[in-house]
Amino acid sequence: MTPTTWTPETWRQLKAAQQPVYHDPVALEAALAELAELPPLVVAEEVDHLQTLLAEAAAGKRFLLQGGDCAEAFADCRGGLIQDKLRVLLQMSVLITHGGRTGVVHLGRIAGQYAKPRSGNTEVVDGREVPVYRGDLINSLDPNQREADPARLLQAYHRSAVTLNHLRALVDGGFADLHHPEHWDLPWSREDAGHYLETLDQVRASLDFVQRLGGLPENLRTGELFTSHEALHLPFETALTRWVPEKEAFYNLGAHFLWIGERTRQLDGAHLEYIRGLANPIGLKVGASMQPGDLKTVLAKLDPQRQPGRLTLITRFGAGKAEAVLPGLIAAARAEGHPVLWSSDPMHGNGTQTPSGLKTRAFGDILQELQEVAEIHRRLGSRLGAVHFELTGEPVTECTGGVEGLEEADLWRAYRSGCDPRLNRSQSLEMAFLLAKVIREG
Ligand code: PEP
Numbered sequence: 001m002t003p004t005t006w007t008p009e010t011w012r013q014l015k016a017a018q019q020p021v022y023h024d025p026v027a028l029e030a031a032l033a034e035l036a037e038l039p040p041l042v043v044a045e046e047v048d049h050l051q052t053l054l055a056e057a058a059a060g061k062r063f064l065l066q067g068g069d070c071a072e073a074f075a076d077c078r079g080g081l082i083q084d085k086l087r088v089l090l091q092m093s094v095l096i097t098h099g100g101r102t103g104v105v106h107l108g109r110i111a112g113q114y115a116k117p118r119s120g121n122t123e124v125v126d127g128r129e130v131p132v133y134r135g136d137l138i139n140s141l142d143p144n145q146r147e148a149d150p151a152r153l154l155q156a157y158h159r160s161a162v163t164l165n166h167l168r169a170l171v172d173g174g175f176a177d178l179h180h181p182e183h184w185d186l187p188w189s190r191e192d193a194g195h196y197l198e199t200l201d202q203v204r205a206s207l208d209f210v211q212r213l214g215g216l217p218e219n220l221r222t223g224e225l226f227t228s229h230e231a232l233h234l235p236f237e238t239a240l241t242r243w244v245p246e247k248e249a250f251y252n253l254g255a256h257f258l259w260i261g262e263r264t265r266q267l268d269g270a271h272l273e274y275i276r277g278l279a280n281p282i283g284l285k286v287g288a289s290m291q292p293g294d295l296k297t298v299l300a301k302l303d304p305q306r307q308p309g310r311l312t313l314i315t316r317f318g319a320g321k322a323e324a325v326l327p328g329l330i331a332a333a334r335a336e337g338h339p340v341l342w343s344s345d346p347m348h349g350n351g352t353q354t355p356s357g358l359k360t361r362a363f364g365d366i367l368q369e370l371q372e373v374a375e376i377h378r379r380l381g382s383r384l385g386a387v388h389f390e391l392t393g394e395p396v397t398e399c400t401g402g403v404e405g406l407e408e409a410d411l412w413r414a415y416r417s418g419c420d421p422r423l424n425r426s427q428s429l430e431m432a433f434l435l436a437k438v439i440r441e442g
């Protein structure tokens with residue numbers, strides 16, 4: 001039963017999936033108490049501003065680009081890597097703006113994406129059964145350090161803070177000025193860039209033109225960036241939830257945007273209960289098992305006021321699977337009059353495993369799902385206004401396909417993800433080119 005009066009703690013009355021078990025509850029409580037006293041990472045005005053932008057995206061006036069690691073790693077909290085991630089997001093944004101003729105809202109899976117839902121509690125590593133890795137917020141990828149450790153909650157907070165600090169400095173310091181030529185050092189040679197070269201030259205020419213007219217529009221020059229992560233670890237998220245007196249509302253001030261994943265969206269579960277009371281814009285992952293009737297229940301719970309920009313539905317079906325499910329979901333949202341922002345996560349329904357056990361995804365499958373979903377929205381008079389990718393600015397080899405023609409046999413070369421496979425920089429940029437075309441046709 002959904003409690004009638006919400007507080008940041010009412011979720012405790014319900015069953016919470018995917019929560020780690022701590023063997024030192026005293027240390028856990030101490031860590032949470034310390035977290036609750038630390039300053040917020042973002043402020044309510046920024047959060048509200050994002051909601052306004054998302055409302056515009058839902059109305060077809062902007063496009064939301066959400067992307068970043070599947071799981072951020074503590075060890076990757078480094079200037080160069082953060083900069084690379086920001087750069088790839090902003091480059092994608094320019095390609096989408098130019099080719100799709102729409103302004104872009106940038107939302108990183110960054111500065112807090114440290115907790116992962118897993119399919120089992122244990123796994124076998126080198127013939128030994130160990131607790132599964134649940135993200136750096138909880139334990140270590142090192143199979144010898146899989147005990148859930150409360151000290152990691154504070155470490156995650158501090159790494160989120162320095163990551164966000166660096167992002168803010170980069171943006172304020174002009175890094176996001178996309179006109180800067182070094183931001184266009186593409187990972188491809190002129191030959192490899194093939195049929196993209198012409199578009200790139202056009203993008204450069206139009207940036208030059210805008211510059212001569214008196215500078216880039218504010219949204220490109222400052223490249224505003226918002227942060228997001230999955231609201232998975234509920235005690236941690238609760239500690240970052242604050243009452244904001246001026247707004248008379250509770251905000252999660254650990255990120256601008258929070259989402260609930262496919263594995264924790266039980267209708268009567270603790271995660272929906274927790275997130276329904278936040279004033280932040282929120283997301284919900286929606287897989288093929290979502291029934292239209294259940295979606296109506298979810299919409300009534302998460303967005304009873306039908307506020308534009310409040311709720312982003314992030315569908316993730318797998319290539320070839322959207323047709324059977326999405327039309328019914330679009331009809332359900334429409335019947336209830338909910339102004340949802342429809343997003344496509346074409347990554348999470350397209351996972352496969354190589355014979356040697358590496359998780360991968362094929363560029364072609366990802367693109368196919370994106371095209372299919374956009375086409376269904378278009379056909380039904382709805383609109384795909386957002387995408388959600390797992391990507392990195394690094395030259396990793398985790399997904400197959402793309403301009404570089406990565407094959408399964410290449411993946412061992414630079415496979416770095418501790419969780420799901422990400423598009424590398426080259427694949428991300430290529431996806432942005434192709435996405436721009438999909439948007440333009442919509
Ligand atoms: C994720 O976004 O990393 C994830 C686990 O997705 P989903 O909830 O869609 O499976």
Ligand code: CO
Pocket residue numbers: 070071348390419420
């Ligand atoms: Co993932």
